[in-house]
Amino acid sequence: MKQPHARFIDNSFLQIALACYVLFWIALAIHPIDRSDWFLENLLVFVTASVLIPTYLKFQLSNLSYALILLFLAFHAIGAHYTYAKVPAGFWLMDLLHLKRNHYDRVIHFAFGFLLLYPMRELFQRSARAHETWAVWLAAATIAALSSFFEILEGIIAQVVRPDLGAAYLGTQGDIWDAQKDMTAAFLGAILTAVLLSLRQHIRH
Amino acid sequence: MSEQNKSIGALAALCAVIWVLAAIHPVDRHAWILENLLLVLFVFALSLTHRRLQLSNASYLFIALFIILHTIGAHYTYAKMPIGLWTKDFLGFSRNHADRVAHFGFGFFLAFPVRDLLLRFSGIRHGWSFWLPPAIILAISGFFEILESIVAEIVAPGKGVEWLGGQGDQWDAQNDMLSALLGSLIMMAAVLLTNGKRKAR
Numbered sequence: 001m002k003q004p005h006a007r008f009i010d011n012s013f014l015q016i017a018l019a020c021y022v023l024f025w026i027a028l029a030i031h032p033i034d035r036s037d038w039f040l041e042n043l044l045v046f047v048t049a050s051v052l053i054p055t056y057l058k059f060q061l062s063n064l065s066y067a068l069i070l071l072f073l074a075f076h077a078i079g080a081h082y083t084y085a086k087v088p089a090g091f092w093l094m095d096l097l098h099l100k101r102n103h104y105d106r107v108i109h110f111a112f113g114f115l116l117l118y119p120m121r122e123l124f125q126r127s128a129r130a131h132e133t134w135a136v137w138l139a140a141a142t143i144a145a146l147s148s149f150f151e152i153l154e155g156i157i158a159q160v161v162r163p164d165l166g167a168a169y170l171g172t173q174g175d176i177w178d179a180q181k182d183m184t185a186a187f188l189g190a191i192l193t194a195v196l197l198s199l200r201q202h203i204r205h
Numbered sequence: 206m207s208e209q210n211k212s213i214g215a216l217a218a219l220c221a222v223i224w225v226l227a228a229i230h231p232v233d234r235h236a237w238i239l240e241n242l243l244l245v246l247f248v249f250a251l252s253l254t255h256r257r258l259q260l261s262n263a264s265y266l267f268i269a270l271f272i273i274l275h276t277i278g279a280h281y282t283y284a285k286m287p288i289g290l291w292t293k294d295f296l297g298f299s300r301n302h303a304d305r306v307a308h309f310g311f312g313f314f315l316a317f318p319v320r321d322l323l324l325r326f327s328g329i330r331h332g333w334s335f336w337l338p339p340a341i342i343l344a345i346s347g348f349f350e351i352l353e354s355i356v357a358e359i360v361a362p363g364k365g366v367e368w369l370g371g372q373g374d375q376w377d378a379q380n381d382m383l384s385a386l387l388g389s390l391i392m393m394a395a396v397l398l399t400n401g402k403r404k405a406r
Binding site for chain 2: 180
């Protein structure tokens, strides 16, 4: 893998990508549909930023990895602005495919696996020094683990903070298998990227 | 036969004896078959890979302990396991928590062999070997919950969490995964502490 730019000041690609994301984020931070839900959803952004920014000094991912992460966060910003159950794109999809619910959240769970497998694999290969084939599997497992962890958090929030509302609270939209379907979506996204990466490898050789 | 093969053979024999005993008159034969499907696949995978991916004796011991735990659970079906029923009555729980203990045991016993596997074959650095096993345990646990929901929809469509595994707990999947994660984290903490002591000596 190509060695990324060591200094942010020399990396114009990353500067532009980050600027685009920040502008997009600010635009969507204005008058969100539900401010407290917006805040809850954005905890993910704050956590991600507080991990990626300090670690940048010691270890940089490639520009492609950062771009994929920012792209994912941009999709997430849309969900946070409208609240996931009311994203317009999800309603279009609902009408187009005659679905019973707004599936934007499931698309984002899929995108989580699809977009973040690559940066995760890069992290395992370059920082953890895992062998190439192991790195892909470890990345897929980590995606699935993070997805499960997110569902656990969602469960804890719903049980502890709003036990009266139970499954109706936030993400599930009344589906008893919501957690399982969300995890499946993330896992399939990760597997798809893993397959695409190995196909690229085959074509190159 | 090498020393290690002898001890693995002894462990396998012990597991086989307990498994055969538990296979006689299980409480619910259908549930028993279902619970044993994964176990058979797991043992099959172990026997196929054990030559190429040989683990330490301690790892095989932990794997055997988990297999024994699961074998006993499958005999009684987790929801009717006597120890779970006793603790339910004694502590006034609303459900039999034996399955949750098994999920915890899954994380606790198997995090060790997973770490061993990673350290021996994946090339990862030592520092990463403490948090990757919990991630893998959690991933497998999530995968298991997905399987469970698919089986539930096939066997008892519409009944959802009322069916077997869930025992009516709406957050059963999340709580199961949390148990497994906690089990693996405790094992990793134990490994970290004993490693530290060994270094200090």
